[in-house]
Amino acid sequence: MEELYLIKIGEITLKKGNRKIFEKQLKDNIKRALKDFKTTVIIKSGRFYLTVSNCPEEIVHTRLSKIYGIVGFYKAHKTSKDFEDIKEKVFDLVQQNLNNGRGRTFKVDTRRTDKSLSMDSYQYSATLGGLILDKFGDSVEVNVRNPDFIINLELRESAYIYGFGGKGPCGLPVGTAGKGILLLSGGIDSPVAGIMMAKRGIKLDAIYFHTPPYTSEESFNKVVDLSKIISPWCGGLNLISVPFTEIQLKINKEVPAPYATLMGRACMMRISNIIAEKRNAICLVTGEAVGQVASQTIQSLHFTGSNSQLPVFRPLVGMDKDEIIIISKRINCYETSIKPFDDCCAMFAPLHPETRPDFEKTTEIFNSLNIEELLYETANKAEIISI
Ligand code: ATP
Ligand code: MG
Numbered sequence: 001m002e003e004l005y006l007i008k009i010g011e012i013t014l015k016k017g018n019r020k021i022f023e024k025q026l027k028d029n030i031k032r033a034l035k036d037f038k039t040t041v042i043i044k045s046g047r048f049y050l051t052v053s054n055c056p057e058e059i060v061h062t063r064l065s066k067i068y069g070i071v072g073f074y075k076a077h078k079t080s081k082d083f084e085d086i087k088e089k090v091f092d093l094v095q096q097n098l099n100n101g102r103g104r105t106f107k108v109d110t111r112r113t114d115k116s117l118s119m120d121s122y123q124y125s126a127t128l129g130g131l132i133l134d135k136f137g138d139s140v141e142v143n144v145r146n147p148d149f150i151i152n153l154e155l156r157e158s159a160y161i162y163g164f165g166g167k168g169p170c171g172l173p174v175g176t177a178g179k180g181i182l183l184l185s186g187g188i189d190s191p192v193a194g195i196m197m198a199k200r201g202i203k204l205d206a207i208y209f210h211t212p213p214y215t216s217e218e219s220f221n222k223v224v225d226l227s228k229i230i231s232p233w234c235g236g237l238n239l240i241s242v243p244f245t246e247i248q249l250k251i252n253k254e255v256p257a258p259y260a261t262l263m264g265r266a267c268m269m270r271i272s273n274i275i276a277e278k279r280n281a282i283c284l285v286t287g288e289a290v291g292q293v294a295s296q297t298i299q300s301l302h303f304t305g306s307n308s309q310l311p312v313f314r315p316l317v318g319m320d321k322d323e324i325i326i327i328s329k330r331i332n333c334y335e336t337s338i339k340p341f342d343d344c345c346a347m348f349a350p351l352h353p354e355t356r357p358d359f360e361k362t363t364e365i366f367n368s369l370n371i372e373e374l375l376y377e378t379a380n381k382a383e384i385i386s387i
Contacts, residue, residue, distance in 0.1 A: 091131075106132070284311070
C-alpha cells in the first residue's frame with residue numbers, strides 16, 4: 001500500500017539563490033534513509049510530498065525524525081477539491097483520532113493557496129467543523145485555543161488532509177556544508193559533538209584511534225555501536241579505525257609524563273588532517289569542552305588545535321557535562337557511552353597532567369619526538385568500516 005507524507009522544512013526556506021541545492025540534498029537524504037522501500041519525493045512550493053510503499057508508519061516516523069532539515073511530518077490524505085471528497089476524508093481522520101483515544105476537542109485549520117475556490121479558509125474550517133459536530137455529536141467538542149487534535153486542510157493543486165505527525169530535528173540537510181572528520185572516542189562527548197555538527201549540514205566520517213592490546217576489542221565494538229547509533233542523523237557514516245599503539249608507546253617512552261596526553265592529542269590531530277585531505281574533508285570535530293579535563297584547558301586546547309591546519313569545531317565548548325548528558329540520552333548514546341571499557345586516554349593518562357602547558361615548551365617537546373614519518377605511516381594503515 002502506498003502512503004503519503006507531507007514534510008515541512010524550516011531554515012531552508014530562508015535560503016535564497018541556492019535554496020534548490022538544499023532542497024535537492026534533503027530529497028536525496030530522505031530517499032536514502034528509506035532506500036529499502038519504494039519512494040517518490042516531490043517538492044512543491046516549500047513542501048515535500050513523500051510517497052512510500054509498504055512501509056510501516058513507525059519506520060517512517062523513526063527515520064524522518066532523524067533527518068536534519070525536516071521540521072515536521074504528517075501522514076496525509078490527498079483528494080480532489082470536491083467538497084464531498086474533502087468531507088469524507090475529514091470524517092475518516094476524526095474517526096481515527098477518536099479510535100486512537102487522542103481526546104475529544106478539536107479544531108479545523110485550513111490553508112488555501114488556490115484562490116479560485118468559492119469559500120475562503122475560514123469558511124472551510126467553520127463549515128467542516130459544523131459537519132463534524134453534526135456527525136460525531138457528543139464524542140467531540142470544538143476548542144480553537146488548545147484542541148486535543150487538529151484537522152489540517154491544505155487546498156493547493158489538490159486537497160491535503162492531515163492530523164497528527166512527528167517532529168523533525170530541524171537544522172540543515174547533511175551534505176550541504178561540506179565534509180568533516182569527527183574524532184570519535186568511546187565516551188559521552190564526541191557522539192554528541194558529531195550530531196551537533198551534522199545538524200549544520202556537515203557530512204561526517206568518524207576516526208577512532210585504537211590502541212590494542214591496551215584497549216580491548218570491546219572498546220572498539222563500543223565505538224562501532226556508537227557509530228551505528230549516530231549514523232542515521234549523519235546520513236550514513238564511515239568509521240575509520242587507526243592503529244595508535246606504536247605512537248602511544250613512543251610518546252610514553254620519550255616524553256615527560258605530564259605531557260603524554262597532550263602529545264597523544266597532537267598526533268591524533270595531525271593524523272586526522274592527513275586522512276581529511278585524502279577524503280576531501282575540510283574540518284575536524286571533537287567533543288572537547290573548556291575545563292572538562294586537564295587536556296581541555298584553554299592552554300591545552302590552544303596547543304592541540306595548533307596541530308591542525310583545518311579548522312577544529314568543538315560544538316560542546318561552552319557546555320556543562322549535565323547538558324551534554326541530556327543530549328546523549330536523547331540520541332540514545334548514553335547507555336553505550338558509559339559502558340566501562342577503557343579508552344587509550346584513560347589507560348595512558350599521567351597521574352599529574354600538565355594543565356597550563358606553555359605553548360613554546362610543549363611545541364618543542366612535540367618536535368623532539370620527530371614523529372612526522374610515523375604519523376604518515378600510521379595514517380596509511382587506517383581501515384575503513386562502512387556503518
Ligand atoms: P569523549 O567523551 O568524547 O571521550 P572525553 O571527555 O573523554 O571525551 P577526552 O578523552 O579528553 O575527553 O577527549 C577529547 C576529545 O578528543 C574527544 O571528545 C574526541 O573528540 C577526541 N578523542 C579522544 N580520544 C580519542 C580516540 N581514541 N579516538 C578518537 N578521538 C578521540
Ligand atoms: Mg574520552
